[in-house]
Amino acid sequence: MIEFIDVTKSYDGDAPAVENVSLRLPARSITVLVGSSGSGKTTLLRMVNRMVDPTSGRVEIDGEDVAARPPVALRRGIGYVPQHSGLLPHRRVIDNIATVPLLNGEPKAAAHRRASELMDVVGLDASLAGRYPAQLSGGQQQRVAVARALAGDPNILLMDEPFGAVDPIVRAELQQETLRLQHELRKTIVFVTHDIDEAFLLGDEVVILRRGGRVAQRGTPADILADPVDAFVAAFIGSDRGRRRLTISSRRPTTGADRVVVDAGGYPVGVIAAPAGQLAAGDPTPRSRGTRMAG
Amino acid sequence: MIEFIDVTKSYDGDAPAVENVSLRLPARSITVLVGSSGSGKTTLLRMVNRMVDPTSGRVEIDGEDVAARPPVALRRGIGYVPQHSGLLPHRRVIDNIATVPLLNGEPKAAAHRRASELMDVVGLDASLAGRYPAQLSGGQQQRVAVARALAGDPNILLMDEPFGAVDPIVRAELQQETLRLQHELRKTIVFVTHDIDEAFLLGDEVVILRRGGRVAQRGTPADILADPVDAFVAAFIGSDRGRRRLTISSRRPTTGADRVVVDAGGYPVGVIAAPAGQLAAGDPTPRSRGTRMAG
């Protein structure tokens, strides 16, 4: 469990990037911090591994103040995946993944063995081991970054817009992969994004942040969607533009007995099964990753 | 009307970026070219204003081959909005917008007057006229770029991922603004994006491209959504992951009588009104901008 206790961070002289934030992130699930640019997501995330030290307040991991731990050792025990993979351009893929074991003094052979396993885990072909990062596609680079973050076998994984720079199809693939991985590994993941759809897809719990890191709303995706607390959240998740307010269109009975569902603006968002013109209601329960089975 | 007639473009030596594409884009409506990275969207778009000349085949505007027109004059008659605004960093906002009139030899006063009007049209505060681009936010820069593209009063507007680099809230605003503008101005707009949601939102017609610029499917958003022609399109629009296949969840009767709608993965996408437990079906017709009224 990660806990922010009344943390504030001011970068020299400016208005605080994060102000009096208290937040508890449950263990072994994905918490997504979402908010627009400059809302302090990255700042909060980095406090966990002491890349940023709070100006006041403290951050605890399982009840222990991180400030008491030497930062280098702390960081080796926490996985980190940044937006632009941040891979070492002068090291081969296999060495990049083996970074933390090597830093921890593991023998090279063992570290490479572990790295090879991880390539498999994150779905990277073994033939890529000898390449340099520049020789990989964006999606492959992010997979390497994930593998690298996992190499120290950390309990906590910090992911800062890890899929922000890859194209939508690849992003969708990586998102699914993340869910699959988490199902297997059950880490405590803090995931930062500014894409609300991604937040709803991945988050067991979603924390919507305003400027200054203040929490606008937190809850499961379904909670937030069904019941945005205020206009800011409504705007953020798009329900003020009617994007979330759906209706079933009559015009177009398509193949099978599907009907197109449109949002309040009249734009189609998907299709809904209506066998025999009847709409099946009351079937599935909205999922939360906490209770989810193999994906 | 813009027509691509069997165009192919190979950049030196590589496999063709665009191969044997024939495509007719209707006048006075928004056609969105959508496809993943490298599918040739930009290449196709730039053939229209001769930023790229096809290796073979030709592009016609209203039946006239563009190759017959001198590129500089052609470009002054076609608006262009790139992803990163491409503004001149050393010119003030007003001068950036007035670029084309000034190039065409209009007197400065008249050009500035026209630029001021356009600032109003695209929703820029007049107080920004004297700023340099670096002093604007990303969203403001894109508005300036749109105003600049409109300054020559072109019939055609080419937009290459114009909102790709701005944050989601601002992007939603700009998308709405684009729809409003188009309703007023009725240009022939070719819009490139790799965001399928944006494509469905903005396109009167959407063209989904595969690698090499080959057309996978074209049609109105509702057509494509309801009836993806093949697995590629289904994957691209997300219906293979069940993202478009919606069901109404029973679990959570929220405020009023709304029900949460979930996709095939069980993840919530929106809420639907179900007064008295009954679902109102058969109401709105999916819209297409061709028939749309003021937004």
Add this chain to the structure above:
Amino acid sequence: MTYVLDAVRYIVEPQNWAGPDGIGLRLAQHALYVAISVAVAAVVAVPLGVLIGHTGRGRTLVVAVTGAARALPTFGLLLFVVLLSGLHLAPVIAVLVILAVPPILAATYAGVGAVDHAAVDGARATGFSEWQIARQVEIPLALPLIVGGVRSATLQTIATATIAGYVAQGALGRYLIEGLARHEYATAVVGALLVGGLALVADAGLAVVQAVAAPSGGRLAPGTPLPEGT
């Protein structure tokens, strides 16, 4: 350090400024040689650099040629040209031009090449001709770097113009050569101080030019406060 004191005393003595061997004439000669050489070099290198930066062609060739030009020993070249053509000013200028071209050329094509591609592309798509792109977009935006190139060319030329003294063309190098030949350190220090002083003045002047040359939009510190919203 008495040499430095002696040298300073020599320099501040007004009578040492007059006459055919005076500081005044030699300083003027030095400044003139440098000005001519740098101007000629700029006239050659700037258009060429803009052309290369604009088209992106010929870069490797120019890198090789400027590399070789940098390796050419100025001193040997000067003596060679003087042997062939006699004791004139022209060889001195020619050699200094060869010295000054590479930094200006490199700075110009690097500067033009570094102009934000999006701005150039945007300008082209808006209907600027290639010439207008070079004149109105690339040159203004690259100007600080170009002036930076002129600045380092000027510094090098000022230091190197001292060799003019070796081929009877006067200038401040005379103090160094006299100091060396007569083993009078103070005289050599006079030369070093005057050359250094001239260089500092020229450098400061060009620094101002460079600051003024910075296009207005680019001079703003990044992160100048933005208004809320859009």
Add this chain to the structure above:
Amino acid sequence: GNDPLAAGEPGEVDTTLTIGSQGFAESDILAYVYGLVLADHGYEVDYQLGIGAREIFIPALRDGSIDLIADYSGNLLRAADPDATASTPEDVSAALPQALEPLGLAVLDVAPAEDADALVVTAEFAERHGLTSIGDLAPIAGELTIGSNTEFETRSYGRPGLADVYGVEGWTFLPIDDFGGPATLDALRTGRIQVADIFTTNPALQDGDLVVLDDPERLIAAQNIVPLLSEALLTDDLAGVLNPVSAQLTTADLTALNAVAAGPDKPSPEHIARDWLVENDLLEH
């Protein structure tokens, strides 16, 4: 170097002799003339060519940067003792050891060969102004430009001596640092300068279009070749090796050596020196 302290390795005496030269062809050749003979006699020899003027090589000798250099007796004497008045070869040779002693320097035997500075004008110029000796320059001194190496201006036979001895004053100086080489000759022949300081062994003086001005007052002292070295290095053995070489070296030889150096083949100084030594049976091995 001969100074163990300066060499930084106390206790280990450096046995290599470094021979210097003044940076013009004749001096380079003489360095090899003496150096090759020394090497022939088992000395370790190293060369340091092109050091420059006396103002530099004397300190270099004294600090051990070099050990031996061929110099010119008259100018050496004036440099060591600015008040010296001796000007005939004999007087100069006699005065040298004493003048050098305070500097810790010594000389070996003086060679018969002489190579003095000489003030030279074109034959045409001499005829036009009726010039035969240096003193004849006095009436037209105001319009004259004299070209020579930079140090000429401050030398005893330069600006001060010309004024004191011959009353030649008010001329303009053009420094051309090529020791009377091609640039100086070019300047003289094209009229850029009217008078040049050229060494008497310069082969160009043989061409016939140049005239050496007489020096009846002996402004320019006798300039015999003499090996100059640090006093501490002066041994009988060294003298025994080099004095016979100097004894054989005549002015005619020197002029011939310079002619070879300036000739079409431009052989290296070492080459020229070796040929001369072989011709005169001065190399034993």
Add this chain to the structure above:
Amino acid sequence: MSWLLDNRALVLDLTLEHARLSAVPIVVALLASIPLGWLAHRVRVARLIVLSSFNLVFTIPSLALFVLLPLLLGTRILDDLNVMVALSLYAIAMMLRGAVDGFDHVSPAVRRSATAMGYSRAGLFWTVQLPLAGPVLLATLRVVSVGTVSLLSVAALIGKGGLGYLFTNGFQRDHPAEIVVGIVFVLLVALAFDLVLVLAGRALLPWARLPKEAGAR
């Protein structure tokens, strides 16, 4: 040509001397610029000092430095050290700017993510920042190397110029061919040094010149 053949021993000697005298300053510049450049990269004041001293050193004519250094160093007039120290000063000054650029050039994203992996300060410097600054360091070092080799010839005026001897000697003997030989051999030395640097770069920085593979973005 025949002159070169007749004098090949002399030219070879001078070439070796030239290489020796100019190699030292190049190496010194590389070694000195790394800590200094690092300091300037990290500390704003140091950057100011370092970069303006760059300009200052360049205002001193090389000849003056050659003449005056023995005075400052207390070395002997003809000591190799004078020339090497003088050239080292220029080389360091030139090299410093490149070193600062090189360290500035290391992507902050890479640096940050390496820190997040748990690199210590020293580890970060030696295994991340230094190698990543490598390409810029190398590019600058190539310019420095060429410049030093060419500048050394001026020291012929004090008898320490390596191949520069051929310039003064050829000048006095009215022998252009000799000067040309000098110039050509200076270029050859510069070329040889450059080749060494390029090869060293390939060996040490193999990742710096990768062809991008298809599929890479």
